Amino acid sequence: MLMYCVKTLLGLLALSTTAGAFEDSVTDYAPSVNVLCPDLATTEFVREWTASNQTINPNEAEYVQARINSTIAQAWNDWVDDGTQLGYNTTSFQGNFPKIGIAIPGGGLRAAQFGAAVLSGIDARNDSAKNAGTGGLLQVSSYLSGLSGGSWITGSLFFNNFPTLGELVFGNGNNLTGWLLDIAFATPDGDDVFSEYNQYFFGSILWSVMAKANTGIDTSITDPWARMISYHFLNQTNRQNFFTNDTAHGAGELWSSIPTIPAWQQYEMPFPILVTDSRPQGLNTTTALPLDPTVYEITPFEFASYDPDLSAGVNLTFAGTPMTNKKPVNATACVTGFDQAGFMMGTSASLFNQILDFAHNTLQGFSQSDGNGLLYVLSRQLSEVSTRADDVANWPNPFNGVKTATYDDANSTWLSLIDGASNGENIPLGPLFVKTRALDVIVTLDGSADDPNNWPNGTGMLFTEERLSSILEASHQQMPPLPQNAQAFVDTGARERATFFGCDPTQNPPEYPLVIYIPNMPPFNGDEPAANTGTFQLQYTPKQQQVLFDQIHNNTISGFVPNTNNADPNFGKCLQCAAVDRARYKISPVINRSNFCQTCFTQYCFNPQNPPSLSEVPNRKQLFVDPDPQGLANFLSENKNKLIGGVVGLVVFIALLIGGLIWWKKRRDQQFVAQYHQVSALHEEEELNLKRYSQYVRPESYEMSTHYESLHSPLSPRH
Numbered sequence: 001m002l003m004y005c006v007k008t009l010l011g012l013l014a015l016s017t018t019a020g021a022f023e024d025s026v027t028d029y030a031p032s033v034n035v036l037c038p039d040l041a042t043t044e045f046v047r048e049w050t051a052s053n054q055t056i057n058p059n060e061a062e063y064v065q066a067r068i069n070s071t072i073a074q075a076w077n078d079w080v081d082d083g084t085q086l087g088y089n090t091t092s093f094q095g096n097f098p099k100i101g102i103a104i105p106g107g108g109l110r111a112a113q114f115g116a117a118v119l120s121g122i123d124a125r126n127d128s129a130k131n132a133g134t135g136g137l138l139q140v141s142s143y144l145s146g147l148s149g150g151s152w153i154t155g156s157l158f159f160n161n162f163p164t165l166g167e168l169v170f171g172n173g174n175n176l177t178g179w180l181l182d183i184a185f186a187t188p189d190g191d192d193v194f195s196e197y198n199q200y201f202f203g204s205i206l207w208s209v210m211a212k213a214n215t216g217i218d219t220s221i222t223d224p225w226a227r228m229i230s231y232h233f234l235n236q237t238n239r240q241n242f243f244t245n246d247t248a249h250g251a252g253e254l255w256s257s258i259p260t261i262p263a264w265q266q267y268e269m270p271f272p273i274l275v276t277d278s279r280p281q282g283l284n285t286t287t288a289l290p291l292d293p294t295v296y297e298i299t300p301f302e303f304a305s306y307d308p309d310l311s312a313g314v315n316l317t318f319a320g321t322p323m324t325n326k327k328p329v330n331a332t333a334c335v336t337g338f339d340q341a342g343f344m345m346g347t348s349a350s351l352f353n354q355i356l357d358f359a360h361n362t363l364q365g366f367s368q369s370d371g372n373g374l375l376y377v378l379s380r381q382l383s384e385v386s387t388r389a390d391d392v393a394n395w396p397n398p399f400n401g402v403k404t405a406t407y408d409d410a411n412s413t414w415l416s417l418i419d420g421a422s423n424g425e426n427i428p429l430g431p432l433f434v435k436t437r438a439l440d441v442i443v444t445l446d447g448s449a450d451d452p453n454n455w456p457n458g459t460g461m462l463f464t465e466e467r468l469s470s471i472l473e474a475s476h477q478q479m480p481p482l483p484q485n486a487q488a489f490v491d492t493g494a495r496e497r498a499t500f501f502g503c504d505p506t507q508n509p510p511e512y513p514l515v516i517y518i519p520n521m522p523p524f525n526g527d528e529p530a531a532n533t534g535t536f537q538l539q540y541t542p543k544q545q546q547v548l549f550d551q552i553h554n555n556t557i558s559g560f561v562p563n564t565n566n567a568d569p570n571f572g573k574c575l576q577c578a579a580v581d582r583a584r585y586k587i588s589p590v591i592n593r594s595n596f597c598q599t600c601f602t603q604y605c606f607n608p609q610n611p612p613s614l615s616e617v618p619n620r621k622q623l624f625v626d627p628d629p630q631g632l633a634n635f636l637s638e639n640k641n642k643l644i645g646g647v648v649g650l651v652v653f654i655a656l657l658i659g660g661l662i663w664w665k666k667r668r669d670q671q672f673v674a675q676y677h678q679v680s681a682l683h684e685e686e687e688l689n690l691k692r693y694s695q696y697v698r699p700e701s702y703e704m705s706t707h708y709e710s711l712h713s714p715l716s717p718r719h
């Protein structure tokens with residue numbers, strides 16, 4: 001058995017070293033190591049600032065300002081025209097339009113689709129949104145932040161060159177093939193993980209992950225996850241090539257290469273930011289994090305944290321480089337290409353530390369089922385192959401030796417990065433509240449599954465409110481007054497309609513930004529909801545996708561008329577009122593709010609002294625109704641046992657990958673190493689691990705077969 005495995009291992013290595021022969025290969029997932037670093041005397045890898053004197057990356061500042069100067073100026077004009085319809089003359093704003101950011105929440109494929117559908121409802125390129133008057137908000141926005149499922153739509157939008165949202169999600173029959181969500185994430189060829197095509201898929205994914213492991217960089221469950229995300233959300237996978245190695249499936253596309261995308265160069269896109277949390281060294285919790293661990297952000301330029309304790313950022317291009325005291329440990333061993341777009345999105349969505357715990361907890365309840373056994377095996381395997389952390393995204397810590405007095409992980413050589421919602425903040429608001437970014441308006445999409453029907457109840461935003469006021473007071477703006485708690489979000493109806501928060505600041509400049517809250521909510525017209533699907537639903541039929549998308553889009557453009565199920569014909573203009581309102585404060589003397597906008601604000605603003613009531617939004621149906629009961633998702637979401645089955649599918653998949661990874665995963669020296677290990681060291685692999693591995697997984701499933709020239713794909717569109 002040992003010999004067999006070693007032979008296979010050698011075969012794998014031989015194959016991956018010839019990978020360069022392919023022009024576009026899944027092995028492009030491997031970072032480049034031992035790259036000659038730029039001149040250490042003149043290059044700044046890590047930028048530092050303080051909470052009281054923040055700076056943003058100059059490249060970010062330049063992009064944001066250039067976009068404001070060019071496309072945004074024109075976009076305001078296209079959206080609000082001269083302001084007459086709102087009761088203003090925009091000339092009087094003297095060009096001082098508010099700076100706006102949009103935040104897209106977590107929640108798996110539901111959140112990704114929710115984010116896409118809301119964006120379509122505020123996109124000037126969409127006819128119904130344009131007609132409603134809501135279309136245009138996207139074009140005047142400067143920032144777009146995403147976490148977890150929200151990071152997938154964010155990345156997808158960029159790496160597909162900013163198409164319209166409908167085309168992005170559903171394809172355009174030409175060069176956009178859509179998200180292919182009817183193809184299951186974990187087991188694209190159906191439940192049988194040993195089927196021929198599933199094996200092709202796993203083989204390709206493993207090939208990527210092992211190419212990375214091959215460089216000596218620690219991998220984890222986040223890496224195969226990152227590759228799965230890339231198949232659906234990046235731009236190189238379609239039905240015809242899904243199971244082939246004919247394309248890199250997004251491997252080699254870097255987050256730091258976003259500035260080379262044509263739409264970026266035309267300043268068409270808001271500045272993207274992903275959010276990820278961290279589990280500090282020594283804290284090995286598998287449940288929700290408290291609020292104090294450092295929260296990080298990923299931009300095309302930097303991996304950074306504006307938390308006062310760290311206040312530093314590293315050049316994203318070199319983010320995989322072992323560093324200490326702001327310098328590479330070895331000047332001829334820099335790492336580039338660590339910032340794979342899939343891995344950035346995978347890091348932001350790396351919830352395995354919680355899922356696996358969830359699985360473990362679920363174990364007792366399902367001890368008789370097959371799935372149960374698989375979960376058990378998985379948890380055993382994970383504990384056995386664990387090198388450092390198998391259930392988190394492993395990043396070399398670029399901030400080792402930085403801010404030693406305050407930064408929790410200053411002594412760590414690695415960071416354990418996890419899902420951006422791990423601390424309860426399910427909406428990536430932190431980066432948008434950073435003081436120096438000086439946003440006036442924050443569009444907060446909330447697609448969290450808080451209540452038993454998978455609707456949000458404000459919990460994510462309340463966590464952010466608490467973190468802002470307790471930990472980020474020195475560095476961030478504060479949240480405007482919100483309903484006191486989740487129950488109040490429910491009772492006021494604020495979670496079932498567009499709601500504006502912070503409409504009436506008492507100071508100038510205003511003491512907080514204006515927040516436009518757009519929750520995932522039941523259809524305003526009383527239809528049965530299709531948008532409150534489960535976070536772990538990993539597959540949607542085309543019809544389920546379409547109805548979900550249309551419902552959310554309709555909600556976004558429609559507003560509400562109190563005590564009815566009617567659309568508000570003025571909602572578009574009311575949204576414009578909210579978007580421009582802070583401009584009034586920038587002029588001296590302050591311009592009065594127009595009567596029209598005041599009427600809007602009376603209806604849409606949350607007034608803490610006189611809160612709205614749930615009765616204003618009557619006949620909203622709460623219970624999910626599957627619009628495509630014959631469809632696969634019905635199978636996954638309506639039946640609890642089968643939902644577990646869906647998760648088991650994912651877990652089985654992961655178990656297979658982990659099994660494969662054992663070969664690469666020795667109990668490596670966990671100490672900081674300046675030089676990456678050579679893979680040959682793995683010949684010392686203990687027989688023990690191989691035996692355990694062989695007990696669970698058929699070894700032949702990892703044989704990497706040669707490149708298939710032509711492959712008939714079993715994937716044809718299912719309707």
Ligand SMILES: *[C@@H]1O[C@H](CO)[C@@H](O)[C@H](O)[C@H]1NC(C)=O
Binds near residue numbers: 034331332333675
């Ligand atoms: C630095 O990296 C190079 C590979 O680029 C390696 O040959 C050398 O041994 C390393 N130096 C140290 C001190 O680890």
Ligand SMILES: *[C@@H]1O[C@H](CO)[C@@H](O)[C@H](O)[C@H]1NC(C)=O
Binds near residue numbers: 053055
């Ligand atoms: C703020 O930081 C910048 C850049 O680091 C520095 O040039 C400036 O002097 C600092 N200002 C204050 C008031 O400390």
Ligand SMILES: *[C@@H]1O[C@H](CO)[C@@H](O)[C@H](O)[C@H]1NC(C)=O
Binds near residue numbers: 062065066
């Ligand atoms: C934006 O416009 C202002 C005022 O015209 C100008 O000073 C600034 O240099 C411009 N910035 C960029 C990045 O284009």
Ligand SMILES: *[C@@H]1O[C@H](CO)[C@@H](O)[C@H](O)[C@H]1NC(C)=O
Binds near residue numbers: 091092
């Ligand atoms: C807006 O104000 C400008 C400058 O005062 C003026 O020239 C213009 O006619 C006004 N527009 C409207 C629609 O009143």
Ligand SMILES: *[C@@H]1O[C@H](CO)[C@@H](O)[C@H](O)[C@H]1NC(C)=O
Binds near residue numbers: 159160161176235
């Ligand atoms: C698809 O084609 C259109 C028109 O030819 C082009 O504008 C767009 O950038 C292309 N999109 C991608 C992702 O290549």
Ligand SMILES: *[C@@H]1O[C@H](CO)[C@@H](O)[C@H](O)[C@H]1NC(C)=O
Binds near residue numbers: 203711
């Ligand atoms: C793609 O390559 C991997 C690794 O060699 C292999 O396991 C997989 O079967 C290949 N897929 C096809 C369709 O050849």
Ligand SMILES: *[C@@H]1O[C@H](CO)[C@@H](O)[C@H](O)[C@H]1NC(C)=O
Binds near residue numbers: 159253
């Ligand atoms: C995908 O996006 C990358 C990065 O923008 C681009 O270089 C590539 O041409 C695109 N590929 C396809 C097939 O559209």
Ligand SMILES: *[C@@H]1O[C@H](CO)[C@@H](O)[C@H](O)[C@H]1NC(C)=O
Binds near residue numbers: 282284
């Ligand atoms: C967590 O870490 C502590 C010490 O670092 C250890 O004693 C404890 O067993 C760990 N708990 C788990 C669940 O791994």
Ligand SMILES: *[C@@H]1O[C@H](CO)[C@@H](O)[C@H](O)[C@H]1NC(C)=O
Binds near residue numbers: 038043057059317
């Ligand atoms: C990161 O480093 C590269 C190489 O030195 C440089 O070209 C790039 O401008 C840097 N990026 C930022 C955001 O400083």
Ligand SMILES: *[C@@H]1O[C@H](CO)[C@@H](O)[C@H](O)[C@H]1NC(C)=O
Binds near residue numbers: 404406407409411
């Ligand atoms: C880091 O290590 C130094 C020296 O061992 C110690 O004084 C310091 O408290 C440590 N910092 C943290 C945040 O653990």
Ligand SMILES: *[C@@H]1O[C@H](CO)[C@@H](O)[C@H](O)[C@H]1NC(C)=O
Binds near residue numbers: 457487490
């Ligand atoms: C709100 O959502 C949280 C989960 O995020 C849940 O624990 C809580 O019970 C919910 N509260 C209400 C009033 O719905």
Ligand SMILES: *[C@@H]1O[C@H](CO)[C@@H](O)[C@H](O)[C@H]1NC(C)=O
Binds near residue numbers: 547550
């Ligand atoms: C969306 O609104 C349009 C126009 O009011 C309506 O025809 C359509 O049925 C709605 N779609 C959904 C899914 O609610």
